[in-house]
Amino acid sequence: xxxxxxxxxxxxxxxxxxxxxxxxxxxxxxxxxxxxxxxxxxxxxxxxxxxxxxxxxxxxxxxxxxxxxxxxxxxxxxxxxxxxxxxxxxxxxxxxxxxxxxxxxxxxxxxxxxxxxxxxxxxxxxxxxxxxxxxxxxxxxxxxxxxxxxxxxxxxxxxxxxxxxxxxxxxxxxxxxxxxxxxxxxxxxxxxxxxxxxxxxxxxxxxxxxxxxxxxxxxxxxxxxxxxxxxxxxxxxxxxxxxxxxxxxxxxxxxxxxxxxxxxxxxxxxxxxxxxxxxxxxxxxxxxxxxxxxxxxxxxxxxxxxxxxxxxxxxxxxxxxxxxxxxxxxxxxxxxxxxxxxxxxxxxxxxxxxxxxxxxxxxxxxxxxxxxxxxxxxxxxxxxxxxxxxxxxxxxxxxxxxxxxxxxxxxxxxxxxxxxxxxxxxxxxxxxxxxxxxxxxxxxxxxxxxxxxxxx
Numbered sequence: 170x171x172x173x174x175x176x177x178x179x180x181x182x183x184x185x186x187x188x189x190x191x192x193x194x195x196x197x198x199x200x201x202x203x204x205x206x207x208x209x210x211x212x213x214x215x216x217x218x219x220x221x222x223x224x225x226x227x228x229x230x231x232x233x234x235x236x237x238x239x240x241x242x243x244x245x246x247x248x249x250x251x252x253x254x255x256x257x258x259x260x261x262x263x264x265x266x267x268x269x270x271x272x273x274x275x276x277x278x279x280x281x282x283x284x285x286x287x288x289x290x291x292x293x294x295x296x297x298x299x300x301x302x303x304x305x306x307x308x309x310x311x312x313x314x315x316x317x318x319x320x321x322x323x324x325x326x327x328x329x330x331x332x333x334x335x336x337x338x339x340x341x342x343x344x345x346x347x348x349x350x351x352x353x354x355x356x357x358x359x360x361x362x363x364x365x366x367x368x369x370x371x372x373x374x375x376x377x378x379x380x381x382x383x384x385x386x387x388x389x390x391x392x393x394x395x396x397x398x399x400x401x402x403x404x405x406x407x408x409x410x411x412x413x414x415x416x417x418x419x420x421x422x423x424x425x426x427x428x429x430x431x432x433x434x435x436x437x438x439x440x441x442x443x444x445x446x447x448x449x450x451x452x453x454x455x456x457x458x459x460x461x462x463x464x465x466x467x468x469x470x471x472x473x474x475x476x477x478x479x480x481x482x483x484x485x486x487x488x489x490x491x492x493x494x495x496x497x498x499x500x501x502x503x504x505x506x507x508x509x510x511x512x513x514x515x516x517x518x519x520x521x522x523x524x525x526x527x528x529x530x531x532x533x534x535x536x537x538x539x540x541x542x543x544x545x546x547x548x549x550x551x552x553x554x555x556x557x558x559x560x561x562x563x564x565x566x567x568x569x570x571x572x573x574x575x576x577x578x579x580x581x582x583x584x585x586x587x588x589x590x591x592x593x594x595x596x597x598x599x600x601x602x603x604x605x606x607x608x609x610x611x612x613x614x615x616x617x618x619x620x621x622x623x624x625x
Contacts, residue, residue, distance in 0.1 A: 181249045181270055183226050189243035193236045194277075196228040205272055208257040208264045212498060213509055215561050215582040220262045225252065225272035232277055234354065234362075234384040241360040241382060244271055244611055251356060252613045253378035255294065255325020258317040260495060262584040263329040263377040267615035273382065275324055282385065284309075288349060290387045293324020298482060309390035312339045312347060316496035319482060324383045327351065331375055331579075332551070334426050334455065334490045335391070336542040337417060342374050344545075349389055353381030355606040363606070371597035377586060377616045380599050381606035394423060394457035396480035398489035399464070400441070401472040402449040406431045406528070406537065408471050409450045410521050415467050416454070417541040417548045422464055423457035427541040428493040431528070434536055434555060437501040438492055444476035453489050455480060495553055497538050509558045511535070511568065514577040517549035523576060524550065530574075533557070535567060585618045 187195065196202055206224040210216040231237045244251040250270030257264040266272055278292035281303055289304055298319045301310050313335030315321050321330075327348060332341030342348055348370040355361045363381065365372055373380050403409040409429040416427055429452050435445035445451055452472065456464045458479075465474065482488035492500055498510045515523045528537050534557050539550040558564065561582075568578050583589045586599070603620050606612070610622035 181226060182247045183249075186227070186243050186247055186249055186271065189246065190229065190236075190239045193239055194230045194232070196230070199224075202226070202228050202272070205254070205257070205274060206264075206266055208262060209260045209499075210262040210265060210584070212260045212495070212502065213582045214558055215564070216262055216584060220265050220267075220584065223262075223265050223267055224269065225266040226269045228272045228274050230274045230277050234278075234352075237273070237275075237278075237354050237382055237384055238360045238362075240271065240273060241354050241356045242358060245356050245358045245360070245609060248609060248611065250614050251382075251611050253324075253328065253382050255322035255328065256296070256317070256320050258315070258321045258325065259329040261329075261377075261581055261589055263613075263616070264325075265584070266613070267584075270611075275383075276322060278324075278384070284390075287390050288387060289390060290350070290385060291323060292385055293327075293383045294322050297321050297323055297326060304390055305393050308393050310393040311335070312389055312391045313342070316490050316494040318490070323386055323388065327374055327386060328378050328383060329375060332542060333494050336540070336551070337424055337427055338543065339391070340543040340545070343371065344543075346389060348374060348386070350385075350387035351381075351383055352385035353383055353606060355381060356611050357608065368597065372599050372602035374597070375586075376599050376602075377613055379586070379607065379613045379617045379620070380602040381612070394425075394459075396425060396455045397458050397461055398476065398478050398480050399452075399454045399456055399461075399474060400444045400476035400489070401452045401454070401468055402444075402446050402475050403451065403472045404449065406450040407521065407525060409452050410524060410539065412468055412471055413452055413539070413541050414521065414548070416464060419463070419467060422460045422467070424455060424460065424464070425457075426453065426455035426490055426493060428453040428497075429537070429539050430497065431537045434497065434501065434538055437504055440487060441476070441492065446475065453493050455489065494540060498553060498555065501555060507558060509556050509564070510553050510581065511556055511571070512579040512581050513550075513552040513554065513571060514544065514579070515539070515550045515552065516575050517544065517547040519575075520549055523574070524552075526574060527554075527571060527576060530570065531567065585616055587617070587619055 203224045252266040254264040276294040278294035282290040315333040351370040536555040539552045608624040
């Protein structure tokens with residue numbers, strides 16, 4: 170009997186599970202299992218306390234959908250928890266097994282089934298950078314991606330993400346048309362395959378793998394542009410906000426990223442210090458090369474361009490987007506683990522006023538970092554401000570004060586779907602989908618706290 174199975178036999182029949190799945194690749198070495206059972210929850214000092222030490226008992230690494238079905242069936246028959254995982258680049262403990270059991274690592278499922286103009290069908294484990302590399306020769310690229318694009322998988326993004334670079338054009342994954350199809354496997358003694366098309370695919374979006382195991386996705390593509398990475402420096406942060414807003418509203422300027430950040434956030438960008446002058450606030454942007462002249466015209470004399478380079482996120486390169494979205498937080502955390510962050514959505518009808526109000530309410534405690542996006546058809550800002558952390562009580566006060574003043578918070582310091590994703594929730598019936606796909610409540614248990622298993 171493997172050592173791992175001997176240690177966990179009292180809780181789950183891991184030995185029986187290993188026999189039942191045949192030659193599906195597994196990892197039972199507990200050091201490797203523990204490493205695979207982590208994601209970036211340590212961004213949050215609250216989650217770091219709650220999730221530290223949580224681990225699966227075994228990792229299964231399916232090669233194809235048939236392997237996934239074998240694992241799902243074995244878990245259902247033995248009532249063993251099953252937590253799907255991509256590259257584990259999430260920040261809320263999405264991929265952390267709360268109750269042990271099997272961690273399903275889908276990163277070996279990397280095939281592209283087909284691609285057509287404007288659409289691609291692929292397995293969930295392919296890295297998003299590799300997916301772009303495959304579609305770009307035909308003139309297409311993903312509509313949006315997280316700042317972890319070079320590490321993240323497309324299935325992990327759909328299952329645990331919400332938007333990112335490109336959301337200035339297309340909104341988030343929750344918007345109709347941004348996920349075309351999700352193929353999922355149920356966790357039952359005889360697993361079923363369900364294809365969720367168009368709006369039904371939202372049943373697995375940002376559900377943390379609780380509503381079915383994704384084995385294939387169809388994703389829409391955007392025209393691929395020659396992007397230019399640009400940094401603009403400003404004397405006043407709200408000049409940066411206004412320029413960002415003006416660019417966001419300029420429909421004729423093709424852009425993919427508009428990120429204003431207040432000083433002193435840029436002082437933590439070591440590799441870019443020469444382009445982030447002391448005391449200056451910045452916009453980081455990705456602009457299509459044909460729109461660069463118009464972009465500069467909008468900036469005018471309000472800011473100074475300090476960096477302008479063709480975009481390149483190939484091996485050995487450091488693209489500008491890896492300083493935006495939640496990579497902004499990471500760049501600071503590399504040097505100082507005393508900070509954390511929030512996830513905000515500002516009201517579109519008083520956007521700059523609202524950002525200013527929050528900046529004045531929390532001077533030097535909550536440092537503005539905004540990301541221009543489309544949300545439900547309107548231009549606004551998502552935001553991942555840096556928070557100088559003191560206590561959990563003060564963090565909750567800051568969240569409550571934001572919400573009191575009309576700034577919605579998707580709380581990144583909780584690991585349940587219901588508590589963490591209020592403004593990003595979809596209209597899809599995720600609770601009903603879980604009842605259909607996971608009647609025993611085995612998929613990532615504890616992450617959907619309101620679910621009551623329909624079978625025992």
